[in-house]
Amino acid sequence: MLMLGCREKTGDYAIKARLLALKIMGAITESLGMGSKYLESKMEDGMQVIAVNCYPQCPEPNLTLGLPPHSDYSCITIVLHSSCGLEIMDFTDGTWRLVPNLHGALQVHVGDHVEVLSNGLYKSMVHRVTLNNEKTRVSIASLHSMGIDEKMATPEELISNEHPKKYKESSFRDFLNFLSNNDITDGKSFIEFLKINYESWQCDQTGLSNENAPVCMNKMGEDNSRDGDYLMKFKNVKKKRKTIENG
């Protein structure tokens, strides 16, 4: 009986989360000037993946993570959790910020595909999950994207001389292929792989060719900032800046 009750509730939750995701995606495409129906049919025919994550209490939470840093390869993810643990990367200063636990609140993560769709106006969120030594944490993540072979591309309307195309197009299957060949726990990220002219961007961001590097650092925080091993890169950029300043 208990299982039956869970089954119904889970099914109901999945349906409602999906409807909410469709509405949010409509609001996002509208905010980009593409109209609320721009992706409607592709999202309606798209995929929903529900991940139920259980993070057991851990005697030494400082030594490990529940989930390593990553961004979601979805358009958006809707998360409901039982307690604190989720942290998001604040690229303005390279620190992790704990998401507060508001009872019953849903968190919405912008995923990689919305970053591509918006030509970088929306940034997919880098997040991780920490553990605690008091209680088990449970989260339900509902990931919403287009069909497995549907390519997400930046609309022409969002591309101009001032805002050149920043990302290659890709499908969910492309991501799965990327996953089979790369270890994301090693810090590899698909969105970085999709970036066009990433090498030249990276060079600018080091400040090596720019005397106003502190501005670059800010720009890095607000703007591009993720990297396959972005934390390492963030540190390296700082290190390079120091070397430049000292030398």
Ligand SMILES: O=C(O)CCC(=O)C(=O)O
């Ligand atoms: O447990 C959480 O709060 C987040 C889960 C998550 O990031 C994921 O499933 O991709």
Ligand SMILES: [Fe+2]
């Ligand atoms: Fe995630």
